Amino acid sequence: MDMPIPNAAIMSKRDRVIARLADLLPSEALISDEAERRAYECDALTAYRCLPLAVVLPDSTEQVAAIMKVCHEEAVPVVPRGSGTSLAGGALPTEDSIILGVARLREVMEVSYPNRTIRVQSGITNLAVTGEVEGDGFFYAPDPSSQLACAIAGNIAMNSGGAHCLKYGVTTNNLLGVTLVTMDGTVLEIGGTHLDAAGYDLLALICGSEGQLGIVTEATLRILPKPEGARPVLMGFDSNEVAGACVSDIIKAGVLPVAIEFMDRPCIRATEDFAHAGYPDCEALLIVEVEGSDAEIDEQLGLIKQIAHRHNPVELRESQSDEESKKIWLGRKSAFGAMGQIADYMCLDGTIPVSSLPYVLKRIGEMSEEFGLGVANVFHAGDGNMHPLILYDANKPGDLELCEAFGAEILKLCVEVGGCLTGEHGVGIEKRDLMNVQFAPDDLDAQMAVKDVFDPQWLLNPAKVFPLEASAARRAA
Amino acid sequence: MRPTTEADLSDMVRAASGPLRIRGGGTRNLGMPGTAEVLETTGLQGISLYEPGALTLVAAAGTPLGDVESALAAENQRLPFEPMDMRALLGTEGTPTVGGMVAANASGPRRVIVGACRDSLIGVRFVDGQGRIVKNGGRVMKNVTGYDLVKLMAGSWGTLGVLSECSFKLLPVPEVQATLVSAEMTPDAAVACMSAALGTPYEVNAAARDTAGRVCLRIEGFAEQIAHRRAALAEVLGGDWEVLEGDESAALWRSIRDVTAFAGQSGDVWRLSVAPSEAPELVAKIGGPVQMDWGGGLIWALVPDSTDLRAQVGPISGHATLIRGSEATRARLPVFQPESGPIAALSQGLRAKFDPRGVLNPGLMG
Numbered sequence: 150m151d152m153p154i155p156n157a158a159i160m161s162k163r164d165r166v167i168a169r170l171a172d173l174l175p176s177e178a179l180i181s182d183e184a185e186r187r188a189y190e191c192d193a194l195t196a197y198r199c200l201p202l203a204v205v206l207p208d209s210t211e212q213v214a215a216i217m218k219v220c221h222e223e224a225v226p227v228v229p230r231g232s233g234t235s236l237a238g239g240a241l242p243t244e245d246s247i248i249l250g251v252a253r254l255r256e257v258m259e260v261s262y263p264n265r266t267i268r269v270q271s272g273i274t275n276l277a278v279t280g281e282v283e284g285d286g287f288f289y290a291p292d293p294s295s296q297l298a299c300a301i302a303g304n305i306a307m308n309s310g311g312a313h314c315l316k317y318g319v320t321t322n323n324l325l326g327v328t329l330v331t332m333d334g335t336v337l338e339i340g341g342t343h344l345d346a347a348g349y350d351l352l353a354l355i356c357g358s359e360g361q362l363g364i365v366t367e368a369t370l371r372i373l374p375k376p377e378g379a380r381p382v383l384m385g386f387d388s389n390e391v392a393g394a395c396v397s398d399i400i401k402a403g404v405l406p407v408a409i410e411f412m413d414r415p416c417i418r419a420t421e422d423f424a425h426a427g428y429p430d431c432e433a434l435l436i437v438e439v440e441g442s443d444a445e446i447d448e449q450l451g452l453i454k455q456i457a458h459r460h461n462p463v464e465l466r467e468s469q470s471d472e473e474s475k476k477i478w479l480g481r482k483s484a485f486g487a488m489g490q491i492a493d494y495m496c497l498d499g500t501i502p503v504s505s506l507p508y509v510l511k512r513i514g515e516m517s518e519e520f521g522l523g524v525a526n527v528f529h530a531g532d533g534n535m536h537p538l539i540l541y542d543a544n545k546p547g548d549l550e551l552c553e554a555f556g557a558e559i560l561k562l563c564v565e566v567g568g569c570l571t572g573e574h575g576v577g578i579e580k581r582d583l584m585n586v587q588f589a590p591d592d593l594d595a596q597m598a599v600k601d602v603f604d605p606q607w608l609l610n611p612a613k614v615f616p617l618e619a620s621a622a623r624r625a626a
Numbered sequence: 627m628r629p630t631t632e633a634d635l636s637d638m639v640r641a642a643s644g645p646l647r648i649r650g651g652g653t654r655n656l657g658m659p660g661t662a663e664v665l666e667t668t669g670l671q672g673i674s675l676y677e678p679g680a681l682t683l684v685a686a687a688g689t690p691l692g693d694v695e696s697a698l699a700a701e702n703q704r705l706p707f708e709p710m711d712m713r714a715l716l717g718t719e720g721t722p723t724v725g726g727m728v729a730a731n732a733s734g735p736r737r738v739i740v741g742a743c744r745d746s747l748i749g750v751r752f753v754d755g756q757g758r759i760v761k762n763g764g765r766v767m768k769n770v771t772g773y774d775l776v777k778l779m780a781g782s783w784g785t786l787g788v789l790s791e792c793s794f795k796l797l798p799v800p801e802v803q804a805t806l807v808s809a810e811m812t813p814d815a816a817v818a819c820m821s822a823a824l825g826t827p828y829e830v831n832a833a834a835r836d837t838a839g840r841v842c843l844r845i846e847g848f849a850e851q852i853a854h855r856r857a858a859l860a861e862v863l864g865g866d867w868e869v870l871e872g873d874e875s876a877a878l879w880r881s882i883r884d885v886t887a888f889a890g891q892s893g894d895v896w897r898l899s900v901a902p903s904e905a906p907e908l909v910a911k912i913g914g915p916v917q918m919d920w921g922g923g924l925i926w927a928l929v930p931d932s933t934d935l936r937a938q939v940g941p942i943s944g945h946a947t948l949i950r951g952s953e954a955t956r957a958r959l960p961v962f963q964p965e966s967g968p969i970a971a972l973s974q975g976l977r978a979k980f981d982p983r984g985v986l987n988p989g990l991m992g
Contacts, residue, residue, distance in 0.1 A: 263821040263903045264923075286827075308770045321774065322745045335968050342901035343944030344737065344923050346781060347963045348991060349973050350744060353777030357770050377827045397679030403702060403798035442858075445851045500766040503680040533680070534768040572768035580771070587771055588761070595760045595980070596773040602975035614772065 150197060150553075150578055153612050153624065155244035159202070159225055166223050166247075167203050173215045178253070180204040189248045192233040192240040193295075194579060196549060201228065201242035208253040210328055210336055210366040217364065218334035220247055226608050227332070229360035231303025232274065234295040236496055237577025239307060239359050243612060251302045254366055257281050264342050266325060267372050271302035271365045275309075278370060287372040290317035293573070294485070305365050308357030310573035315531035316407040316440075317373070319573065321356040326369035329355060331362070332604045342369055354599055359575050360610045362603040376440035379407065381477045382450055384457050385431035385464035389413060392433035393506035395460045396530045399437065400503075402456055404449050409531035410436040410481050413510065416488070416525035416538070417480075423487030426480030429464035435530065436481055484527045485538070492523070492540040495552050499563030500572035503533045512562055513537055520555040522548075534572035535563070561586050576614045584616050593619050630669035632751065632759060632790040638665060639788060640757025642985045648784030650688060650726030653711070653718045656783075656949065657956045658990045667725050670790055673697055675765065681796040682748070682765050687725025687789040694724060698796060706797040707743045708734030708832075708879075714889040716950055725789040731781030734883035735832035735844070738824065738920040740797065744780035749793030752779060752786075755981025760787065767795045778976075784987045786980040800846040804856050805832075805875040806867040810839035813906040817922040819863060821902060824921050826862055828855040832879060835918040837887040844879060887917055888928045894951045896935045898925040900944035911939045934959055962991055 159166075167181050180186055181203045191198040202225070207213045220227050226246040233240050242248050254270035260282060261267070267289070269278060275296040278289040292311035293299055299309070305327065310319040317323070326340030340352045355362055386392040396409055412420070412434045421428050428434060439449040450467055457465055468474040488494045501509050510526060517524045523540040537559055541552035560570050560580065564587045570580045584593060597615055600607065600623075607624045627646075629635035639646070645662035649655075652666075670688035677683075678701040685694055691709070698704050709732040711722060726732075728750070733742035740746075749763035762775035779787060811819060813835070820833040823843045832844035845855045860867050870878055881887070888895050893914075900908060902922030909916050909925065912935065917926040929935055931952045936959070939946070945963035948955065965973055973992060977984070 261901075261903065262825055263817070264901050265821075265824060266901075287825075308774070310768055310770075314768065318741060318745060319768065319770075321777070322741050331968070337968050337972075339969070341943050342903075343899040344920060345731070345733075345742065345899040345945075347899075347945035348965050348969075349782055349786070349976060350731075350777045350780065351969070351972060353744065353774050357774050374825050374827045400681055400798070401679050401701070403800070405798060441851065442854055444854055445848070448848050448850050500768045502677065502682070502766055504677055529768070532768045533766050567764065568766050569764050569769045569771045571771050572766070573770055575770055576772065584772065591758045592761050593772070595754065595758070595762070595775060598979035599773050599775070599778075599976065602972060602979060 151617060152199065152243055153617065159245040162223065163202055166219070166225055169219045169223070170203065170205060170216060173219065174205060174207065174212060178206045178208065178212070180206070189230065189242060189250070192235040192238060194236055194238040194241065194577065197238055197241055197578065199242050199244055201246050201248045202244065204248040204250060206250045206253050210330060213249070213330045213364050213366050214334045214336050216249060217330050217332060220608065221333045224606065224608065226611050228610050229302070229306065229364050231272065231300030231306065232298050234299045235303060235307065235575065235577060236498070237571070237575045237579040239575050239577040239613065241578055249364060251300060251366065258367065261342070262287070265372050266342050266369050268367060268369045269301060270367050271305065272300050275299050275301060275304055282372050283375065286375050288375050289370055289372055290323055291320045301368055301370070302365050305356050305368060306358065306360045307575035310534065312408045312410060312529060315409065315529070316405055321353060323371045324352060324356055324368060325371055327352065327355060327365045328367040329363040329365055332606065332608050340369065359577065359614050361600055361614060362609065377442045378446060379438055379440045380446045380450065380468050381436050381438040381474055382453060382468065383464065383466045383477045384435045384437070384462045385429035386433045386460060387431055387463055389433045389510045390507040391460050392435055395435065395457055397503060398456045399453055400531065402452060404439070404452055406437045406439050406531065408436070408438045409529070411526070411528050411530035412481065412484065413526040415523060416484055416527045419491055419525060420480040420484050420487040423490055424480050424483040426476050428480050431463045436477055481527070488525055488538045488540065493543040494538045494540050495556055497535065497537045497539070497556050497559055498571045498574040499560045499568055500532070500534045501563050501566050501568035503530065505566040506530070506533070509535070509562060509566060513559055516555060516558055520551060522552055522555055533568065557583055578613055581614060582616050597623060627663065628666045628669045632670065632753070635670065635788060635790055636753045636757045636759050639753050639755065639985070644985065645988045646985050648788050648987050650723030650729070651690070651720040653713050653720045653722045654726050654730045654732070655716065655718055656961050657951065658987055660989055665788065667788065668723060678703060682767065682793065683796060684749070684765055684791060684793040685724045686791055687723065689724045691722040691724055691727055702799045703796045704799050705794060706736060706740040706746050708736040708883055709743060710734050711884050715885050715895060724792050728780050728789055728792050729782065729784050735834060735879055735919055738833060738923065739831040744777040746795045747776050747780050747792060748795050750776050750779050750789060751791040752789045754787045755983055755986050763793065765793045783990055785977060785991045786986065788986065801848045802852050802872070803844060803846040803875050804852050805870040805878055806843045806856065806859060807870060808841040808865060808867060811835065811841050813909040813918070816841045816918065817902055817905050820921040822863060823859060826859060828859045830859065833921040834882045836882060837915050837917050842878060842882065844875065882917065882919060885917060885926050888926065891928055893928045893930050894933060894955050895949045896927045896929065896946050897949045898927065898942070898944060898946045899923065900925065900942055904943060908939055908942065931955060932958065936963065960992070965992060
């Protein structure tokens with residue numbers, strides 16, 4: 150994975166840029182010392198690291214605007230950072246860039262139950278948003294696995310999803326407005342508490358733009374009333390094909406579960422050893438969760454179990470208590486941790502049409518043998534968002550490269566069957582150079598034209614999302 | 627001009643020497659200033675993919691919406707966002723198309739819970755103002771690969787590109803529906819009631835106040851579920867509720883969706899998208915007949931010809947669109963809320979990138 154060569158002119162004026170930033174910010178909001186900068190050298194894609202020029206941690210929109218003006222005048226690249234949990238390298242710095250972290254923007258500005266909205270500063274964590282309203286029976290729906298740590302700013306940048314988006318959608322479906330600071334320091338209000346865009350849907354462009362169009366400092370989010378209850382059912386099958394067919398039949402029957410999670414044998418085994426959730430010994434496992442009152446849940450689960458029985462499950466276990474529900478989810482939620490006990494792993498994030506599931510799993514199995522690397526599959530089956538975990542040994546020379554090559558082949562397979570490179574993690578640097586697999590030059594050019602409008606000099610998070618050679622002319626201009 | 631393939635469409639746009647008026651079925655004509663050659667997309671037809679088990683459908687932009695709805699109905703599925711049919715309100719004829727619906731981001735009562743057309747739209751193909759064929763999104767419902775031009779195209783009324791193909795996320799049609807209907811309520815009481823209803827866990831998926839002032843709340847689901855929710859909702863909200871079921875309920879919501887109360891009535895029709903909490907005050911400022919939808923977040927207003935409703939209500943946090951206007955009103959007032967400052971510059975910048983020659987529906991959106 151290449152990054153552009155740092156701009157020597159910027160490196161040489163580092164002291165001046167830092168002095169100008171120091172004029173704007175209290176000392177605790179500017180980090181220039183090497184040891185402290187080290188904490189910002191990577192995000193959750195830890196295989197890649199780079200020390201930034203400096204780190205700024207503003208605590209108001211005004212400070213963000215002032216920082217951006219200076220960086221714009223000095224033509225210094227800015228890399229926005231939420232909580233640094235990106236698995237795609239979205240917050241990876243370059244040597245000639247300033248990291249702008251929103252971690253100190255944590256205020257809740259307003260909660261409106263009549264409008265079912267909450268206005269927050271963007272550094273607040275995903276889970277803290279729900280924390281703010283759950284006492285009153287509401288929640289914020291998008292629930293990425295990192296929700297305890299990840300910031301709303303990062304959720305918006307990456308258009309984060311979660312396990313429950315089959316019913317509730319992803320970030321873009323739950324975002325109503327933002328305060329955005331563009332590269333030249335202009336502060337914009339986009340959207341608001343109303344539901345529709347006045348003109349072009351600029352909010353949709355910003356959500357998922359991976360911090361390349363502006364810095365989001367505040368956001369208005371949709372909150373929803375909590376369901377009366379929720380209950381999962383666990384089903385084991387003796388083949389991936391049968392489990393896949395069962396998912397499809399459930400959906401066709403008109404039930405809309407809030408989550409349908411899928412785990413394959415390697416994943417079941419690893420999590421069972423790690424978390425002892427009592428999962429059956431089988432080829433494929435589904436966790437299907439529905440919501441509502443007890444009677445409603447009974448009715449829906451009754452139908453789901455009926456469908457499952459047609460597929461001869463080796464195990465069919467409906468939760469009878471909160472305790473049991475927790476246990477059923479325990480394995481799924483500890484899947485990543487469990488794999489981490491066995492080996493280093495790379496977590497992929499492609500999406501495929503649900504109908505291609507058996508074929509794709511079969512091909513991944515074959516490729517696993519070709520590459521000589523193990524792979525475990527855990528994913529959101531209702532929406533086709535796969536998370537193959539490729540196991541490798543970081544201490545073995547060449548293994549990371551082999552793992553990345555295997556990962557690239559899996560993602561190409563996702564595109565080949567009609568899916569995409571990333572369902573919820575974002576492109577970042579990780580999938581940047583695969584964008585040509587999914588998009589033709591004109592497709593990429595249309596997207597880059599949007600960045601031209603918001604950030605004509607390509608200073609915001611510039612070396613991400615688009616293949617370096619595709620964006621070279623724009624970045625150099 | 628009526629291209630029958632995407633390649634034809636691309637050639638025609640590239641060869642255009644003057645303004646083009648992009649048209650699907652012509653049923654959502656909000657009026658466009660000036661003259662232009664009509665480019666009609668109805669030659670691009672057909673459902674190319676429908677996978678009920680994956681809740682996805684892909685159709686060419688000129689496909690009649692009715693064809694899509696029939697195909698979905700056969701599998702007991704539907705477009706989640708309940709797109710409005712504008713023919714009655716605007717007095718237009720013709721057949722609504724998939725592309726026209728997307729270009730207008732047409733979304734009805736269920737929008738308040740399941741999102742707008744843009745939220746169910748998962749992929750597009752379009753031809754930009756230079757004739758380039760561009761694709762974005764795809765046919766899977768979770769996709770964050772690159773920028774989201776899919777939603778940008780929804781509601782851009784053909785000014786950034788001519789749609790050639792659209793992909794949608796679908797939902798199953800629930801077993802039964804029921805609607806609770808109240809006696810007449812003031813706008814204040816109605817918004818408070820709708821907010822309370824939408825804040826319950828009973829999954830009210832439409833909340834409107836009709837032109838007679840009655841609050842209407844819809845629930846959909848399995849039969850037993852609806853029996854439970856109906857009773858629970860009435861108890862939480864208090865008061866007396868008439869209950870409409872099945873076809874009666876469906877007919878009521880079609881009429882609210884299509885704003886038939888204002889069809890054939892003289893006067894201009896405006897559509898205001900606002901925070902529900904601001905709705906009662908706005909309704910008072912409007913003064914005339916209104917229909918509220920989306921729990922108060924959407925106001926339809928019938929006003930005398932040539933009323934400058936934006937000036938009359940003053941600054942609002944949302945926006946007002948002139949949906950049906952007399953020629954005099956149209957000549958005087960823009961259809962879309964004028965944008966200002968840096969937002970206007972961004973919109974202008976996007977137009978300049980996607981349609982540098984200014985041939986796609988010029989003047990319609992600023």
